[in-house]
Amino acid sequence: MVTCVALVIAAGRGTRFDASLPKQYWPLGGAPLIRRSLLPFLAHPGVTAVRPVIHPDDRVLFDKAARGLSVLEPVSGGATRQESVRLGLESLANMDPDLVLIHDAARPFLSADVITRVIEALGAGPAVVPALPVSDTLKRADGTLVAETVDRRELWRAQTPQGFRFRAILEAHRKLAGQELTDDAAVAERLGLSVTLVVGSEDNAKITTTDDLARAERHASMSRITRTGIGFDVHRFGPGDHVMLGGLRIAHDSGLIGHSDADVALHALTDALLGALGVGDIGEHFPPTDPRWRGEPSETFARHAGRLLTEGGGEISNVDIVIICERPKIAPHRAAIVRQISEILSVDAGCVSVKATTTEKLGFTGRGEGIAAQAIATVLMPPPALGTRRV
Numbered sequence: 001m002v003t004c005v006a007l008v009i010a011a012g013r014g015t016r017f018d019a020s021l022p023k024q025y026w027p028l029g030g031a032p033l034i035r036r037s038l039l040p041f042l043a044h045p046g047v048t049a050v051r052p053v054i055h056p057d058d059r060v061l062f063d064k065a066a067r068g069l070s071v072l073e074p075v076s077g078g079a080t081r082q083e084s085v086r087l088g089l090e091s092l093a094n095m096d097p098d099l100v101l102i103h104d105a106a107r108p109f110l111s112a113d114v115i116t117r118v119i120e121a122l123g124a125g126p127a128v129v130p131a132l133p134v135s136d137t138l139k140r141a142d143g144t145l146v147a148e149t150v151d152r153r154e155l156w157r158a159q160t161p162q163g164f165r166f167r168a169i170l171e172a173h174r175k176l177a178g179q180e181l182t183d184d185a186a187v188a189e190r191l192g193l194s195v196t197l198v199v200g201s202e203d204n205a206k207i208t209t210t211d212d213l214a215r216a217e218r219h220a221s222m223s224r225i226t227r228t229g230i231g232f233d234v235h236r237f238g239p240g241d242h243v244m245l246g247g248l249r250i251a252h253d254s255g256l257i258g259h260s261d262a263d264v265a266l267h268a269l270t271d272a273l274l275g276a277l278g279v280g281d282i283g284e285h286f287p288p289t290d291p292r293w294r295g296e297p298s299e300t301f302a303r304h305a306g307r308l309l310t311e312g313g314g315e316i317s318n319v320d321i322v323i324i325c326e327r328p329k330i331a332p333h334r335a336a337i338v339r340q341i342s343e344i345l346s347v348d349a350g351c352v353s354v355k356a357t358t359t360e361k362l363g364f365t366g367r368g369e370g371i372a373a374q375a376i377a378t379v380l381m382p383p384p385a386l387g388t389r390r391v
């Protein structure tokens, strides 16, 4: 059995992006970029183990991004990419795998096909690079003026993962330590190893600029899964001078009875969100028998559901709520309730709809015994394997 370890290099500082977050941890369609870069190796039957190489300052970020993934303990990289790769290779010296695949974490859309092509070609040679032919006409420039047209027929764009026989590339990196070669194939070439080209993939592009990130975001969002949940709730009228609806206090000649503040609209909404996530109902998360929740503002429950969604890499597409009662009249308060809910869920007001209806004096709501509410929530989730939290 051939052993093959993937080294995923994520130790760079990527100053071209927002300085507050290194680009390999940038969220992409609800999952951190590095998580997307690790997964194809974890899922590939030809890869024995995955070793991340990270910046020592990023340990907390990394642990969060890779939550639940069975990767080897990450090792710290060095000041240059070449040094980071060397340190990653040294960390595998005891394990001594037959093959190593060296991949840039900034390429989040690697397919299993490319990994397979690289591994297969390593059966015939010591070093393999996935690459694509150059299709644009190339110009050499002198300032802003074209000096000449370059023959592109023999030019290829090198990608990663670049594959190597482990002993050979470890030896090459040891001999050439301290240089700043831009890829590992260049290290191998320098020592005279023959490097084989296999076909890469356009999707496997490197994310370097914010334009690349925007393009990647469009690509990632296509793979998101739409989920919906519904909620329903009723509370009975009792003594009081106001009701809470959608987090808004509305003066009324009676109140609603409940363990919490009896906000039917937020209870239905919370259940709809929990339903979309498939994580039970409001009674399980906030048992009415628990004295902690007595008189609790219901926005606590809705915020909790919103937080679970965000932690799972999800995003609210829209929520729609129907409040069912004869009185109080909801229409004058509708816009304020929408504002209140959009603030509670930290979403744009355009994602929130609130409607009201009576039941033509029929049934318990018609007789003015209580208020009912229905809600539906539509959310966008990353594919299950990409979610950093199991939902």
Ligand code: MG
Residues within 6 Å of the ligand: 233, 234, 235, 258, 262, 263, 264, 267
């Ligand atoms: Mg309730």
